[in-house]
Amino acid sequence: MASAVSGESPSANVDTSAAVSPRSSVDERIQSLRIHIEVPVKTQADEIGCFFHLQPTTQGCEISASPKLARNLSLARQTVEHVERHITHSSNFVFRSRKHWTLSQIDRLVLKVNRMRFSIQETTDKNYNIWVRGEAAEKEGVGNCGEMADSGMKYLWRRRKQDASIPEPEKFTIDRGNHEFIVIGRDPNTDPSDPSTWNSEAVICDPWTKTYFPASQMEEYLCCVLERDYNESPLTSVEEAVPVVVPYEKGQYDLRVVSAPVA
Numbered sequence: 001m002a003s004a005v006s007g008e009s010p011s012a013n014v015d016t017s018a019a020v021s022p023r024s025s026v027d028e029r030i031q032s033l034r035i036h037i038e039v040p041v042k043t044q045a046d047e048i049g050c051f052f053h054l055q056p057t058t059q060g061c062e063i064s065a066s067p068k069l070a071r072n073l074s075l076a077r078q079t080v081e082h083v084e085r086h087i088t089h090s091s092n093f094v095f096r097s098r099k100h101w102t103l104s105q106i107d108r109l110v111l112k113v114n115r116m117r118f119s120i121q122e123t124t125d126k127n128y129n130i131w132v133r134g135e136a137a138e139k140e141g142v143g144n145c146g147e148m149a150d151s152g153m154k155y156l157w158r159r160r161k162q163d164a165s166i167p168e169p170e171k172f173t174i175d176r177g178n179h180e181f182i183v184i185g186r187d188p189n190t191d192p193s194d195p196s197t198w199n200s201e202a203v204i205c206d207p208w209t210k211t212y213f214p215a216s217q218m219e220e221y222l223c224c225v226l227e228r229d230y231n232e233s234p235l236t237s238v239e240e241a242v243p244v245v246v247p248y249e250k251g252q253y254d255l256r257v258v259s260a261p262v263a
Contacts, residue, residue: 068201069214072185075159075166076205076212079152079182083207086138087148092225093208093243106241107234109142116140126260130154130171145208145225146180152207153182153259160262170257177224177253181206183215192257195250222248
């Protein structure tokens with residue numbers, strides 16, 4: 001994977017001074033956004049060798065963005081920051097929160113996530129399930145990509161209730177890619193399973209990797225997770241807890257919306 005627009009600050013963020021407020025009138029003027037790049041790499045120099053250890057660079061680049069795209073990127077950044085404040089740890093990406101773990105600490109974290117999941121009584125209402133899972137993950141402070149996306153959806157639904165101009169968020173899953181994330185601003189008339197049909201204002205928001213970027217760049221920055229089943233194959237070393245990821249590739253993996261439209 002190459003660089004991505006990261007939700008971390010101040011070393012990597014979108015300069016939102018160019019973005020318009022959701023309450024502002026939106027026109028089609030093109031704006032220039034300054035992006036500071038951080039590159040996800042796996043280096044043997046790291047004690048653990050975490051794949052997603054972010055090595056900040058001083059390099060920057062510019063993208064052209066309409067006010068709608070700028071607004072959606074700003075919403076995505078705020079969503080990533082919200083999730084980061086409320087969900088501290090991930091059992092399948094423990095090194096996103098800190099570098100040093102013992103095997104017993106990781107085992108306890110996996111158990112905590114499993115207990116939280118088993119305690120949730122799900123219904124046939126997709127959005128209710130998303131809300132309940134997001135609330136539980138925030139209360140416990142733990143969760144993986146799905147729960148982090150749920151927390152982000154919950155945050156965006158609340159924002160949208162206060163401001164109807166905010167576009168409806170959608171929770172997506174990658175079939176066979178074992179990953180879930182949020183899409184902000186996709187035109188509902190486009191094909192959700194075919195990103196090539198999506199409008200230019202659509203944005204990917206991935207709280208698990210702390211990244212957000214225009215959906216047009218998803219094949220560069222979106223990841224699929226090759227996750228092990230800790231119940232069937234327990235960890236025997238801390239190094240095995242490093243998540244194995246591969247870039248999303250159209251045709252190789254299928255996208256599917258798992259949230260429902262909000263009336």
